[in-house]
Amino acid sequence: MYKVSEFSEMTGLSKETLRYYAEVKLIEPAYIDPNNNYRYYDDGSYFLAILLVKLRSFGFTIQEMISVMEDESFEHLEDLLIQKKETIRLQIEELQQKTEEIDAFLASGKETK
Structure with missing residues (x-):
């Protein structure tokens, strides 16, 4: 103990x-x-x-x-982990898209100067 x-x-x-x-x-x-x-x-x-x-x-x-x-058997743990992995993958894609949008926005600001 x-x-x-x-x-x-x-x-x-x-x-x-x-x-x-x-x-x-x-x-x-x-x-x-x-x-x-x-x-x-x-x-x-x-x-x-x-x-x-x-x-x-x-x-x-x-x-x-x-x-x-x-x-208690943890029978569904693998399924939950796979679902969590997919959720994280989607979040990564969304964040990557946002960074690309930020880059495009910054680039457009530099073009107008």
């Missing part, structure tokens, strides 16, 4: 984030000491926390992460 501070250091998730994730049922402590309310996490919690860190880095919203965690 790992204390919150140890678990936070291991996973890179702040204590506040762990508290929030517990509130929204993303990851809950494996054990809460009834005497002092200290929260403890185990190795299974570590796997889930690392998954959450990865999903967040991929741009998953809290609601999307909740959907992943509710599917």
Whole structure:
């Protein structure tokens, strides 16, 4: 079992984030000491926390992460990752188009001088 501070250091998730994730049922402590309310996490919690860190880095919203965690078999995780990849690809295309529009706008301004 790992204390919150140890678990936070291991996973890179702040204590506040762990508290929030517990509130929204993303990851809950494996054990809460009834005497002092200290929260403890185990190795299974570590796997889930690392998954959450990865999903967040991929741009998953809290609601999307909740959907992943509710599917305890992770049966649909691959599909969700493929969908997220496609969304990111489309965003890249849109941003590329915007940069081209900016370049064209800047060029047109230089032509009138």
